[in-house]
Amino acid sequence: MGLLSDIDTMGLSRGYQKFVLDLEPVLEDMSARGIPVSPAEHARVTAELLATVAAADAAMQAMVPDACKQVSPSRGYKKLPKDTTGLIQRWFTIEDEQPASMSVGLQEERWCKLKPWKPSQPGLVRYMKHRRHPVPRAFKTDKETTAELELRRLAKSTRDPLYLAVVEYRELKTLLSNHVSNWKPGADGRVHPTFYYETGTGQLGARRPNSMNAPRHKANQGDIFRSMIVPKEGHTLVELDYKSFHVQTLAFEARDPDLLRLGKLDIHSFLTAHFLRLGDAERLIGLADGDLGRRLAAIKREHKHTRDAKVKHALLGYNNGMGYRKCYYQYMEFFENQNESKRVFELLDSLFPRAKRYRKEICDKAHSQGYLISRFGCIRWFWEVYKWSAGKWAYGEDHESALSFFTQNDAHCHLKEAILRCRLNGYDTRYGLINPIHDALMFEVPDALLAEAVPALAQEMERASDVLIDPEVAPTGLSVEVGVSVGKVWNRMCEIDWRNYGSSNSLGVAAS
16 A cells, blocks of 8 residues: 555556556557558568578678688588588698697698678677778777677778678668568458557557567668558558657757747757858747748758758757767767767757756756656656766766656657547547557558548647646647658658648548
């Protein structure tokens, strides 16, 4: 009874009731409904990937000198093999095979077989040392590492094609073994994930398969994978995705109306103007929404690379609680140097001082009490927000998670509340809710219901929150816009203006 009393006292029981007990039936129905996967497309993609992986492996093997490849047996054949076809000769040190009195640097040439080179960490380190390339070290542990970011950086600095070939090979192998193979449809032409609750941030998770981890941002992989997701006959996929979600929840928590306004319009283009020191950058915030929106759209067109590669990734790191050094390390392929990442972080702090102040206050609070409880009744514990190091306080292991907890939990629980409202209205069944993906919901809608489903779902998801209310920035509750895409195949979705939906034909279904 003491535990239950403490849960009630801390305000956690309502969160457990709503986001566990009330949500469980919706998740079970969604799992039973399943996600459509075309058996024919799955077979085609599997066959193509197997061939592509084999070709990528052959190309990679041709780049690696024999000196970097291991042999079998490890000490060569002691006796002359009857058939030496496919074998090579190599010198082996054989001191430990002789009496101690004879073991003085004795070597012998023996037959052996070259093993295929593996793009594992030991194999890559052997290659780097053979080429006299620096072996990368991890940002936190300072141990040798061959992670993707380090390989991309080595490829750029050494101009050695093997490193990018390894990255591509690994990606293809992961796509084949971790994604495509786990999405093999059952007899009903569907996969049925099991949905569960992530206790850290409040985000939902899925397994067998992990339907929330489908490739997306790497264009080629995402296109290959998503080509398998085809709705059943007479249905259309509808995906509704919250726009600039975490920027807006940060603005809400920081009680910063300027940041919230720009989050709704285009924060990335606004930051780009300041990052590039455009002539009108200082005057942008004073423009009316219409004029500001048009100017930000022009900046997006004219400076797309800087906006999408540098500013967007820096803001993502900022929202996730990173410092500028880790942000650069995480996204170094997008920056010329660490100073570029630092400049975006400094711009954010100078342009939005309320957000800067909030970020410090929330970490101080998490450090002093050891936990944070969100507005939605979710708790997260923190053991090392700050640590005493070299005679001063420094960021600890939990600093990032403390910094981003409220903004992430606000977003995840706002999405879950939208799911619960869909349940209350019967939308989950009528319009076929099949998958929550990060900041989005996906439905498999009967074509006959498409014209009513799109505006109904969009309006429900954009409904103002009855939890995220603040008299200064969201007096009637935070509302976040959604982007809506429709299509007959997941990799060929068309984004539409749902407010001018007209009829099913105007929704772009035929364009799939």
